[in-house]
Amino acid sequence: MGCGASTPEDAQNEIAAGGQQKPTDYNYMCKLLLLGDSGVGKSALMMRFADGSFKGSFMSTVGIDFKMKTVTIDGKRVKIQIWDTAGQERFRTITKTYYRGANGYILVYDVTNQESFDRVKYWLNEIKKNGNENVYKTIVGNKADLSDQRAVKFEDGENFSKEVNIPFIETSAKDGLNVEGLFTTMTQKFVKFAASQN
Numbered sequence: 001m002g003c004g005a006s007t008p009e010d011a012q013n014e015i016a017a018g019g020q021q022k023p024t025d026y027n028y029m030c031k032l033l034l035l036g037d038s039g040v041g042k043s044a045l046m047m048r049f050a051d052g053s054f055k056g057s058f059m060s061t062v063g064i065d066f067k068m069k070t071v072t073i074d075g076k077r078v079k080i081q082i083w084d085t086a087g088q089e090r091f092r093t094i095t096k097t098y099y100r101g102a103n104g105y106i107l108v109y110d111v112t113n114q115e116s117f118d119r120v121k122y123w124l125n126e127i128k129k130n131g132n133e134n135v136y137k138t139i140v141g142n143k144a145d146l147s148d149q150r151a152v153k154f155e156d157g158e159n160f161s162k163e164v165n166i167p168f169i170e171t172s173a174k175d176g177l178n179v180e181g182l183f184t185t186m187t188q189k190f191v192k193f194a195a196s197q198n
């Protein structure tokens with residue numbers, strides 16, 4: 001766990017209590033939720049973005065994890081809270097409860113794993129059932145560095161993206177390809193939306 005607080009709720013309470021996270025630290029809080037099958041690289045993407053690191057070993061997430069990073073967008077300080085859900089079926093009841101509070105959904109599959117790509121439909125349906133339908137989403141084909149093991153073509157991702165009308169990007173948490181761009185673009189979209197509400 002990052003940030004001192006042990007859950008996103010604790011972090012929120014600290015903010016409310018004027019504790020570690022002062023409200024004056026930022027102008028906006030953007031909560032992004034990572035979804036997708038186990039092993040596709042959700043935690044690795046979060047680690048790459050928040051800590052600039054990558055671990056080759058696989059430590060499957062238990063329940064939910066989160067990390068924060070503050071960035072400046074259009075002169076505004078934005079605290080990005082990344083919620084990293086466990087892909088394993090047995091945590092579905094817990095992870096479902098986090099959908100509602102999200103400002104953006106990142107749907108991840110592994111380009112070396114066809115099944116994980118086919119399952120993006122399932123995750124979209126989970127958002128429909130448990131989340132906010134009108135929140136910005138991105139479909140992410142991760143592990144783009146593993147070109148010799150590729151099972152899902154770039155065009156397959158692109159075609160599906162057009163079919164469901166959701167932006168698409170390929171990433172590598174290992175070498176950092178498009179990771180910064182993914183989180184920054186999602187946050188920019190949110191800030192634009194939030195600013196238009198004021």
Ligand SMILES: Nc1nc2c(ncn2[C@@H]2O[C@H](COP(=O)(O)OP(=O)(O)OP(=O)(O)O)[C@@H](O)[C@H]2O)c(=O)[nH]1
Nearest residue numbers: 038039040041042043044056061087143172173174
């Ligand atoms: N080569 C390569 N390996 C990756 C990449 N991203 C993740 N991995 C590896 O894939 C394995 C699974 O990554 P995780 O980030 O733990 O997967 P996860 O989606 O969080 O899985 P759950 O927590 O079980 O839902 C780890 O061994 C990572 O090192 C990538 O971009 N390239």
Ligand SMILES: [Mg+2]
Nearest residue numbers: 042043060061
């Ligand atoms: Mg994980």
